[in-house]
Amino acid sequence: MKKILLISDTHSYLDARFVKHLESVDEVWHAGDIGDIVVCDKILKSCSEVNVVYGNIDNNIVRAEYQKDLFFNCEGVNVWMTHIGGYPPRYRDNIKQVISEKKIDLFICGHSHILKVIYDKKIQCLHMNPGAAGQYGIHKVQTVLKFVVDQGAVKDLSIVELERV
DSSP states (O other): OEEEEEEOOOTTOOOHHHHHHHTTOSEEEEOSOOOSTHHHHHHHHHOSEEEEBOOTTOOHHHHHHSBSEEEEEETTEEEEEESOOEETTEEOTTHHHHHHHTTOSEEEOOSSOOEEEEEETTTTEEEEEEOOSSSOSSOSEEEEEEEEEETTEEEEEEEEEEEOO
16 A cells, blocks of 8 residues: 655645645655756655656756656556646647556546546546645646555545745
8 A cells, every 4th residue: 555645746845734745645746847856855754655757847957866657566456657748638648558568457637726536437547636735826726646556556636725925
């Protein structure tokens, strides 16, 4: 069993009000647009396990450290994380094809700053976008997702919302 905190679109800002949530999870997954690499350094201080992809605003320092696409298995769940991917049924490029070929159970992206969790019945894949944890952008609420991955299933999903200051 793994407790996960999923964040995206920090844009160089990790709100101190989210830090307490870092301490209660086993892994932090960041779906891109990190901004300053210092954000990931702060996360690493609180949590030893991280999975991170870079986003469209990330510079060469971030891109040298992290990948555009990350495929991994967590507790029996095949995960694909990328920054720009769309959402059901409006996926970008060949997303559905890759999900099918690689038998992805959980597809994660960021970019839109809009929190969405949708199960796509057509391709039997759970899609998650945690919204935006940072303060840059049009969103009025900063959001992250917390959930548990256990024995091939995603469970106990909750949303953490913060009013922008």
